[in-house]
Amino acid sequence: MNSQMNDVKQMRFGALLSGGKDSLYAAWKVMQMGSDIACFITIRSKNAESYMFHTPNISLTRLQAEASAIPLIEQETEGIEEKELLDLATSIHCASEKFHLDGIVTGAIQSVYQATRIERICHQEGLWCISPLWQCDQETYVRSLANEGFEVIVAGVFADSLDASWLGTHIDRTFVDRLKKVSGKYQISIAGEGGEYESFVLNAPFFKKRIIIEKAEILFKHGAGNYRIISAGLV
Amino acid sequence: MSRGKKTVERVMQLMNQPESIRNIGIVAHIDHGKTTLSDNLLAGAGIISGDLAGKACWMDSDEEEQARGITIDASNVSMVHEYGGKEYLINMIDTPGHVDFGGDVTRAMRAVDGAVVLVDAVEGTMPQTETVLRQALKERVKPVLFINKVDRLINELQVDEMEMQIRLGKVIDKVNKLIKGMNEEMYNNGWKLDAAGGTVAFGSALYNWAISVPYMKKSGISFKEVYEHCKKGEMKELAKKSPLCEVVLDMVVSFLPNPKIAQPRRVGVIWHGDVNTPEGKGMMTCDPTAPSCMMVTDISFDPHAGEVATGRLFSGKLTRGDEMYIMGTAKKVNRLQQVGIFMGPTRVEVPELYAGNIAAVTGLKDAVVGSTVSSLMEMTPFESLEHYSEPVVTVAVEAKNMKDLPKLVEVLRQVAKEDPTLRVNINEETGEHLISGMGELHLEIITGRIKRDKGVEIITSEPIVVYRETITQELTDPVEGKSPNRHNRFYFTLHPLPEHVVEMIKSHEISMNQESLERRDAMVKAGFEKDEAKSVKDIYATNILLDMTKGIQYLNETMELIIDGIHEALDGGPLADEPVQNMLIKLVDVKLHEDAIHRGPAQVIPAVRSAIKGGMLLAGDSLLEPLQKLHITVPQDNMGGATSQIQSRRGQVFDMASEGDTITVIGKAPVAELFGFAGDVRSATEGRAMWNSEFAGFEIVPSGSAKEIVLQIRKRKGLKEELPKPADYLA
Numbered sequence: 001m002n003s004q005m006n007d008v009k010q011m012r013f014g015a016l017l018s019g020g021k022d023s024l025y026a027a028w029k030v031m032q033m034g035s036d037i038a039c040f041i042t043i044r045s046k047n048a049e050s051y052m053f054h055t056p057n058i059s060l061t062r063l064q065a066e067a068s069a070i071p072l073i074e075q076e077t078e079g080i081e082e083k084e085l086l087d088l089a090t091s092i093h094c095a096s097e098k099f100h101l102d103g104i105v106t107g108a109i110q111s112v113y114q115a116t117r118i119e120r121i122c123h124q125e126g127l128w129c130i131s132p133l134w135q136c137d138q139e140t141y142v143r144s145l146a147n148e149g150f151e152v153i154v155a156g157v158f159a160d161s162l163d164a165s166w167l168g169t170h171i172d173r174t175f176v177d178r179l180k181k182v183s184g185k186y187q188i189s190i191a192g193e194g195g196e197y198e199s200f201v202l203n204a205p206f207f208k209k210r211i212i213i214e215k216a217e218i219l220f221k222h223g224a225g226n227y228r229i230i231s232a233g234l235v
Numbered sequence: 236m237s238r239g240k241k242t243v244e245r246v247m248q249l250m251n252q253p254e255s256i257r258n259i260g261i262v263a264h265i266d267h268g269k270t271t272l273s274d275n276l277l278a279g280a281g282i283i284s285g286d287l288a289g290k291a292c293w294m295d296s297d298e299e300e301q302a303r304g305i306t307i308d309a310s311n312v313s314m315v316h317e318y319g320g321k322e323y324l325i326n327m328i329d330t331p332g333h334v335d336f337g338g339d340v341t342r343a344m345r346a347v348d349g350a351v352v353l354v355d356a357v358e359g360t361m362p363q364t365e366t367v368l369r370q371a372l373k374e375r376v377k378p379v380l381f382i383n384k385v386d387r388l389i390n391e392l393q394v395d396e397m398e399m400q401i402r403l404g405k406v407i408d409k410v411n412k413l414i415k416g417m418n419e420e421m422y423n424n425g426w427k428l429d430a431a432g433g434t435v436a437f438g439s440a441l442y443n444w445a446i447s448v449p450y451m452k453k454s455g456i457s458f459k460e461v462y463e464h465c466k467k468g469e470m471k472e473l474a475k476k477s478p479l480c481e482v483v484l485d486m487v488v489s490f491l492p493n494p495k496i497a498q499p500r501r502v503g504v505i506w507h508g509d510v511n512t513p514e515g516k517g518m519m520t521c522d523p524t525a526p527s528c529m530m531v532t533d534i535s536f537d538p539h540a541g542e543v544a545t546g547r548l549f550s551g552k553l554t555r556g557d558e559m560y561i562m563g564t565a566k567k568v569n570r571l572q573q574v575g576i577f578m579g580p581t582r583v584e585v586p587e588l589y590a591g592n593i594a595a596v597t598g599l600k601d602a603v604v605g606s607t608v609s610s611l612m613e614m615t616p617f618e619s620l621e622h623y624s625e626p627v628v629t630v631a632v633e634a635k636n637m638k639d640l641p642k643l644v645e646v647l648r649q650v651a652k653e654d655p656t657l658r659v660n661i662n663e664e665t666g667e668h669l670i671s672g673m674g675e676l677h678l679e680i681i682t683g684r685i686k687r688d689k690g691v692e693i694i695t696s697e698p699i700v701v702y703r704e705t706i707t708q709e710l711t712d713p714v715e716g717k718s719p720n721r722h723n724r725f726y727f728t729l730h731p732l733p734e735h736v737v738e739m740i741k742s743h744e745i746s747m748n749q750e751s752l753e754r755r756d757a758m759v760k761a762g763f764e765k766d767e768a769k770s771v772k773d774i775y776a777t778n779i780l781l782d783m784t785k786g787i788q789y790l791n792e793t794m795e796l797i798i799d800g801i802h803e804a805l806d807g808g809p810l811a812d813e814p815v816q817n818m819l820i821k822l823v824d825v826k827l828h829e830d831a832i833h834r835g836p837a838q839v840i841p842a843v844r845s846a847i848k849g850g851m852l853l854a855g856d857s858l859l860e861p862l863q864k865l866h867i868t869v870p871q872d873n874m875g876g877a878t879s880q881i882q883s884r885r886g887q888v889f890d891m892a893s894e895g896d897t898i899t900v901i902g903k904a905p906v907a908e909l910f911g912f913a914g915d916v917r918s919a920t921e922g923r924a925m926w927n928s929e930f931a932g933f934e935i936v937p938s939g940s941a942k943e944i945v946l947q948i949r950k951r952k953g954l955k956e957e958l959p960k961p962a963d964y965l966a
Contacts, residue, residue, distance in 0.1 A: 114830075159838065159841075185799075186840065194835045196720070222966045
């Protein structure tokens with residue numbers, strides 16, 4: 001995807017995993033370059049309003065890790081601004097020790113806030129930090145998800161003009177067309193980079209099994225909503 | 236035709252001599268005879284035949300106007316008058332008198348320097364006389380008086396010579412009292428009307444005669460002679476001895492100011508820029524060599540030439556091909572295609588047009604009514620045109636045939652451009668568009684015009700009243716608005732805006748067009764603290780936004796979105812989604828995500844909007860309804876019918892004045908209750924009531940009916956049919 005990618009062949013990476021499309025797609029891109037994803041790292045925030053870590057259905061990253069047969073490092077954080085970064089650093093350090101990592105993969109696209117903070121930690125640990133989606137064309141990227149075998153649903157909406165009807169819908173061509181239509185003056189980022197929506201991945205090209213949702217509920221209040229998965233399994 | 240052509244040549248010669256130009260308007264209450272007077276003046280100038288004057292209604296160029304016998308749009312005409320051996324160019328605008336079309340008067344007054352105020356000798360000054368006079372004085376337009384229908388005093392009321400003089404004197408006194416009350420300074424500086432001084436004329440536009448003291452001296456005709464002629468019904472005789480157009484135009488030329496005299500007085504009032512700039516100096520001196528500055532006061536559509544913009548050129552000159560800029564739009568060049576003047580319904584092209592004239596040009600495609608047009612890329616815009624009354628009635632229109640859908644949208648945009656007192660709300664998704672206007676009649680005319688002139692078949696809903704919302708208490712404990720992604724927070728306090736500040740906004744003493752220092756001083760004068768006075772970020776309708784925060788990072792680049800969010804809340808309040816008025820909003824604290832993508836429009840706008848809406852509910856948000864003041868004149872016997880018509884409509888009667896055997900009932904009632912009033916009052920008084928109405932402002936709906944009305948509106952709009960709670964908006 002960019003020149004730096006040629007250097008990552010045969011390296012071992014830990015991929016930050018939020019459960020959403022960006023982190024899993026970034027991991028997939030690294031695999032395609034011939035490198036290993038040695039582990040996933042998930043930070044679970046107790047603060048629903050964390051600047052850093054995305055929260056809906058975060059506990060279900062366990063299923064995604066299991067589906068792809070890649071080990072998962074989990075870390076809890078209070079989610080207090082800036083302090084949560086220490087928890088991230090700790091978990092990256094542990095993962096790096098345990099799995100002999102050369103670098104970290106992130107799904108950052110545009111958020112300077114997230115990207116710079118992760119890069120700083122990697123630098124301290126002497127690790128590579130790569131973000132294969134950085135500054136990519138968002139529409140092309142989101143459209144390619146379905147084409148490349150990702151099954152992704154909308155797990156949360158947090159923007160004016162996105163209502164409860166979006167929750168649980170698949171991120172596919174129809175989704176992109178619909179999103180572009182309502183975006184208008186609100187300038188909603190197609191990839192949800194402004195936190196407009198969050199996603200959850202049910203299947204990916206490297207999954208050995210796919211996730212099926214057994215029970216879920218829709219919560220919508222004050223212009224924001226979540227698609228809370230209550231129980232899910234692997235088939 | 237040849238006479239008409241000759242007029243054009245003379246007009247063109249006089250156009251570049253400001254001393255010889257008079258820009259005037261004729262203003263009056265409905266039916267006092269404006270159009271008849273205009274026709275007389277035109278006949279005198281040789282534009283129409285003398286016999287037709289009084290009947291032709293030549294200036295009522297719209298079919299609808301002729302059919303209803305009232306003037307709807309202001310129309311323009313230029314003519315030449317000879318006085319004291321010199322020729323003068325008179326640019327005249329005829330304006331409608333019906334209250335529903337008051338916006339046209341407002342616009343016409345911007346273009347002219349002097350006004351002939353027309354009053355019916357029998358009826359005397361009426362509510363609209365007062366409204367139009369106020370508008371004229373506000374624009375520093377100098378008035379002279381013409382008392383019309385004097386023949387009726389003699390022939391219908393049978394008054395003797397003595398009583399006639401007394402009655403006319405009373406009319407003059409009343410108008411003087413109005414002028415004094417509205418602007419005492421100008422009243423004392425020579426604007427007091429004085430029959431002996433020559434600023435008053437009397438006559439009958441229908442019979443084409445008039446007299447004034449100077450003209451009596453000039454022609455030797457005496458008041459007694461006039462009275463005798465009238466008594467004997469020798470109107471034609473009188474019209475020959477003392478023709479109306481001579482008398483009135485003499486008065487116009489002698490007592491109304493030319494642009495060179497008027498502009499220094501007017502520019503300071505209608506323009507708040509620096510008078511020492513080239514454009515400022517140019518306008519103060521009506522200089523044709525200065526940069527061109529024009530204010531658009533009317534836009535009409537010509538089937539051949541397209542959009543025609545009419546307006547007053549205050550400085551510089553206009554030539555075909557000139558590059559002009561419209562203030563407040565993207566700085567795109569608008570090239571003048573045709574430059575001309577209006578002669579009634581026809582437009583005459585001229586090679587060049589100079590400062591001090593009323594221009595009619597094509598090619599200004601970005602201009603709307605009220606636009607400031609200049610040869611400069613940037614200049615301080617003119618004070619915006621605003622009318623005292625506000626749109627209070629709405630109808631929904633939709634195309635009858637599917638194929639007309641796109642055309643209707645186009646037509647509605649045109650209609651909105653032509654008449655700025657209309658609010659047009661286009662909804663392309665549902666195809667149901669809303670038009671709001673001054674009253675039932677106004678909307679009937681507009682929808683009629685869409686069908687007839689524009690050829691679009693439409694279905695019109697029943698008229699709907701426009702309401703307002705405002706807060707009745709203060710909210711000093713800041714309300715918090717959270718963005719959907721929860722990374723941005725906004726804190727506001729809300730305060731009812733004092734009445735005198737609202738008035739200052741309406742009269743533009745406080746406005747966003749002011750330089751910030753000037754605005755700060757005006758705010759301090761209004762009683763604001765200095766730190767508040769310098770923190771005005773936005774004024775929207777009669778609401779003010781103050782930014783009371785200090786040193787918050789990224790706030791500047793976010794302010795525009797905050798204002799967008801506030802506008803959304805003010806466009807439709809929480810109670811009934813009706814426009815919000817008279818509220819002071821203070822932004823007291825903000826927390827923003829440092830990443831720009833996390834504080835985009837989709838986050839900031841809803842956060843601010845819901846904070847304001849939720850906050851309003853905490854601050855006693857209430858529904859306001861428009862009221863109309865009613866004057867009903869009936870014979871004593873029918874008084875009961877008239878008063879009961881007011882009282883049965885949640886109205887109140889507050890004055891009754893009897894004169895002879897007639898009585899005038901004055902009262903007010905909510906617009907919502909007045910639909911169909913015309914028919915009902917007619918049958919209740921056996922058709923003997925004369926009545927008129929005027930906008931009387933918004934008042935809080937009495938608590939007894941408030942809940943019911945709110946729920947009705949919510950139902951009509953498809954909102955949840957229950958009273959909203961703060962928790963619906965605030966997390």
